[in-house]
Amino acid sequence: MIKIAVLGYGTVGSGVVEVLDTNQSSIDQKAGQEIRVKYVLDLRDFPGDPVEPVLVHDFETIVNDPEVKIVVEAMGGVEPAYTFSKRCLLAGKSVCTSNKELVAKHGAELLAIAKEKNINYLFEASVGGGIPIIRPLNSSLTADEFDEITGILNGTTNYIMTKMSEEGLEFDTVLKEAQDRGYAERNPEADVEGYDACRKIAILTSLAAGQQVDYQDIYTEGITKITVHDIAYAKQMGMAIKLLATSRKENGRFYSMVAPFLLNEDHPLYSVSGVFNAIFLHGNVLGDVMFYGSGAGKLPTASAVVSDVIDAAKHQNRNIMVSWSSQKLELGDIAESRSKFFVRISGNADTDLGKIKEVFGDVKLVQVPEYKDEFGFVTGLMSEADYEEKAAKVPGILKRIRVEERI
Amino acid sequence: MIKIAVLGYGTVGSGVVEVLDTNQSSIDQKAGQEIRVKYVLDLRDFPGDPVEPVLVHDFETIVNDPEVKIVVEAMGGVEPAYTFSKRCLLAGKSVCTSNKELVAKHGAELLAIAKEKNINYLFEASVGGGIPIIRPLNSSLTADEFDEITGILNGTTNYIMTKMSEEGLEFDTVLKEAQDRGYAERNPEADVEGYDACRKIAILTSLAAGQQVDYQDIYTEGITKITVHDIAYAKQMGMAIKLLATSRKENGRFYSMVAPFLLNEDHPLYSVSGVFNAIFLHGNVLGDVMFYGSGAGKLPTASAVVSDVIDAAKHQNRNIMVSWSSQKLELGDIAESRSKFFVRISGNADTDLGKIKEVFGDVKLVQVPEYKDEFGFVTGLMSEADYEEKAAKVPGILKRIRVEERI
Structure with a gap:
């Protein structure tokens, strides 16, 4: 029998206790021994709860309990969480966590x-x-070198974007509804500004x-400025707008970014809707691969934590993670990162498109018949710096959204 | 350094050699030591090939080489392959394979x-x-008990179904084109009759x-009888027809089947097109999860084999697979398996629907305006046996296709 402790009896912690209880016999079988909760740590009391x-x-x-x-x-x-995790590890106890903030900040040190x-x-x-994405990266997809990792990594924003698109509602309206339904926090900043996806x-x-990639170095743009107008243009082009978190390797450097992107319907991430998450990878020999599922929620998250507990039980006194060195990775300068840009601009295509083509070269015109005082266009492939320079020469730009296209 | 041997220098074998060469340094790093090919076994000679x-x-x-x-x-x-694999294992050498036929037939014994x-x-x-699906099942998704595994597991048939749907071509035409392009074998039976997906x-x-599940026990129906007419009805309903391989657990029994199914557009497998494969699972705590990628091809397949080689190198003298006992699993009787059925029938809906409702109860009528002498309907949920009994009472049935719906 192996004894475990759970720090925190909130959503995830209580989910872990529940999953261990629900699937006790199959979990014990897979772990090769009984796994039992000896302690749950929480500052609160839970009178009447089975955890008591x-x-x-x-x-x-x-x-201090060696058991x-x-x-x-x-x-x-x-x-x-950091101090507790570190002390547990130093005391020779394996630690399993769902804490992205801590992992992003101190993962390298705790792994070491x-x-x-x-x-x-x-x-x-x-x-x-x-x-499952960490373990597949660590132990399944080992024959490959990855030049792209792109994910829909935040269920709240994906739910909001899906709702805006399906029901033609503005951001604020959908956010409020999501908050009322418990899909979004009262303070939604971490989600809607992209901070969660960034970590x-x-x-x-x-x-x-x-x-080590410092999340502070990653260019991050949220979804708060996406409007029903933007989505109407996306639909006109047969595309969807999704908040993507992406890292691409070009010329030996990773370029990382969190931002709303326009996606074509033949992109595997296009049809990832609602609160679902997905992670798309491109390997140099494997090609495309994608993992899809529930990106949050009490039981799905607890399921992943418990799979770690089982793995830790199967690998006592045996380290299984690849090293993630604390040496800082210098990300590529985002100004050099290239994509196509969709741009909405005030004016009239008939009279203004010529000037735009003078600045941007050949562009693809996009018009939504209902919008009379503006039009849209999609540029060719160019760097962020190049785009900024050109955009400064064209007055009246209302919005620019990057277009995710397999380069 | 660890020395390996490759049995067979065909598509997969040569791919393995190529992947080990292409990503040599990252593979050595992940394996924790150098991995080098000492022998390649083939009856043929390859004059001038680097394998010589x-x-x-x-x-x-x-x-006989202990190295x-x-x-x-x-x-x-x-x-x-079976004799060679067994002898290698008995000689203390780990074996990695892409051979589904052998694994399906003798996997339990070789694992033991x-x-x-x-x-x-x-x-x-x-x-x-x-x-990656075997390793995630074995080591990532361990906290769950799965009540559904449904996959698009054959790229050839998915390519054919996608082409038929997109271009309105008949099966024979698309098969011939797929053969000419090398996407289908000259003898396509194993793919189009569903035998490959079945294994x-x-x-x-x-x-x-x-x-142990004996593949001979699995009800298997291929795609050779699917016509452009069927696809027209599917489109009318906003659905797609896919060859699915599925196992569902109900009342403690697995019901397994390979057959064409109609899928709604909100099903994660709906948008899996062309030669891509995907595997969808439902766990009792995790909910839905799906893995998507290249289901075949020289390098993707070799990538998976090499990831196994790396894992074997990391786990010398340490067995990592869960047991798959050779005790036979009795599958549920397919006659008890339940689904909705789409049926095409000769006749006229105005005059004949009444009789159909008498037999099948409430059904959903589906009509394709161009088809004047026939119509379609979708039944409610019923067992295969129930369907067969009812269908025998209604003359003129042209086709029945099961509808995959999350029950």
Whole structure:
């Protein structure tokens, strides 16, 4: 039998306890031994809850108990999760977490401690919720070198974009509804400004590159400025607007970005709707591969955490993660990153398109018949810097959205 | 350094050599040591090919060389692949393969030998080509109990169905074109009759259940009878026809089947087009998850084989696969399996629908305006046996296709 502790009895922590209980016999079989919760740490009391007999309020009880071999950190946030995780690892206990913020910030250091102690720091649930992506990157897709990782990594924003598109509603309206339904936080900034997706793509890029990617270095643009007008143009082009988190390797450098993108309907991510997440990768020998599923939610996230617990149980005293060195990876300058740009501009195509072509070269005109005072166009492939320089010469630009196209 | 041997220098075998060469440095890094090909076994000579220095014609050279720790079996077919694989395992060499036929037939036995010898028999490439699915099932999705595995597991048939749908061409025409382009074999039976998909769903179901599923027990229906007429009705309903291989667990039993199904556009498998494969799973805590990618092809398949080689190198003298017992799993009787049925029938809806409703209960009428002498309808949920009994009472049925709907 292996004893575990769960730090935090919130959504994820209580989900972990529930999953371990629901699938107890198959989990024990796959782990090769019984897995039982010895402690749950929370500052709160839960009178009447089945967790009561194992509830403790003092972290020291857990870290000092040599019987506890695996600790689930389900507290969220950087502190005290970081200190607790580090102390558990130093005490020889494997740690499994869904905490993307902590992993993005201190993953390299915590992995190094786990390696030194010959135990494991596992974080399958930190990206893509229930979708297996960390372990496949680490142990399945090992024959490849990846030149693209692009994901829909935030269910809240994907739900909002899907709703805006399907029902023709503005951002604020859909956000409010999502908040009322519990799909969006009261303070939605981390989701809608792209910060959450940014941390997740930082983790994936760090793993793919084997070096530390600081999420602060990643250009991040949210969805708050996307309007029903933008979506009408997207539909006119047979495209969808999605918040993508993407890293592309060009000439030996990773270019990373979180931003709304226009996607063609033949892109595998086009049909990922609602709260679902998906991660698309391109490997140099494998070609395209995509993982799709529930990117959040109590039980899917807990399922991923428990799969880590099982893996930790199967690999006691044996480190399984590839190294993710704390040496900082210098990302490519986003100004050099290239894409096509969709632009909405005030004016009339008949009279103004000539000037635009003088500046941007050949562009593809897009018009939505209902919108009389503006029109849209799609540029050719150009760098961000090039776009900015050209855009400064053309007055009246209302919006620019990048177009995701397989280059 | 670890020395390996490759049995068979055909498409997959030569792909494995190419992938090991192309990504040599990153592969060595992930394996934690250098991986080098010591022998390639083939009966043919390859004058001038870089493989010449390592080419051997006698299997005994390989099986008797204690320096060879890992053997890639890329011969295909049951014999001599089975005998060679077994002898290698008995000699203490891990074996990696893409051979679905062999795995479906003798997987349980070969896994048991590997377990006894504390080495590994790995077959990631046997299902879904480059898509990681065996390892995720074995080591990522361990917290769940799966009640559904449904896949588009054959790229040739999916290419044919996609082409028929997009271009309105009949099966024979598209098959001939696919053969000319090298997407279909000259003898296409294994693909178009569903036999290939059948072996793959047998492997996935065996792994999910932990017991031997004999592929001969799986009801298998190919795509040869699907016509442009059928597809016109599908489009009328906003659906697509796909060859699915599916296992569902109901009341503790797996019901497995390979057959063409109608899919709604909100099903994750709906938009899997062309030669791509995808595997959709439903777990009791995870919910929906899907893996998508290149299901065949030289390099994607080789990528999966090489990922197994890396895993075998990382786990020398340590068995990592879950057991798949040779005890036979009794599948549920397909007559009890339930779905909705789409039916095309000769006649006129105005005069004949009444009688159909008398027999089938409430049905949904589907008409394609161009087809004057026939019409279609979709039944409610019923068992196969129930459908057969009712259908016998209604003359003039031209076709029935099952409707895949999340029950």
